[in-house]
Amino acid sequence: MFIQTEPTPNPNVLKFIPGRIVSSTPREFLSIDQAAASPLAEALFQLEDVTGVFFGDDYVSVTRAPHGRDWSDIKPEVLAAVMDHFTSGVPLIREGSESEMEAGDDSEIVAEIKSLLDSRIRPAVAQDGGDILFDAFDEETGVLTLRMRGACAGCPSSAMTLKAGVEQMMRHYVPEVTRVEQVL
Structure with a gap:
């Protein structure tokens, strides 16, 4: 099994x-x-200086402590844990651990926002090892709040991405959106 690695815009996430x-x-x-x-997430957290794990469609993003060991020291341990997991045949998530997604009745505007997030924004953010989720939309003020995960959480460039990219796109396609903010 060959596992590729890619840097992300966040220097603490690979x-x-x-x-x-x-x-x-x-x-x-x-x-x-x-x-x-998750057996894999649990194994990764056993490694010194691992502070976060994110599972995307076809990747695992691992966050290291900002002032911890260098990636050159951590990377071989992470590679071994990921390889061991995928060659073992053990499921990624333990049975009974699946969290239920809340399905609610979204307004037409919220449905449009979520659709735009899913079709245009999340795939681009996933390429950088992260994810962006809908949190809330205040129809009175037009403020959309989003949650950044994986490599995007705590990334130095995430604020710029949110304002320059996501906010502009949202305001263009969903005129009811006046501002985009990140929930920490």
């Missing part, structure tokens, strides 16, 4: 691409307690 589908639903783990839902 993408590991195992050459197969990782997760049909993006999942993020920010602590060892959350990682208990």
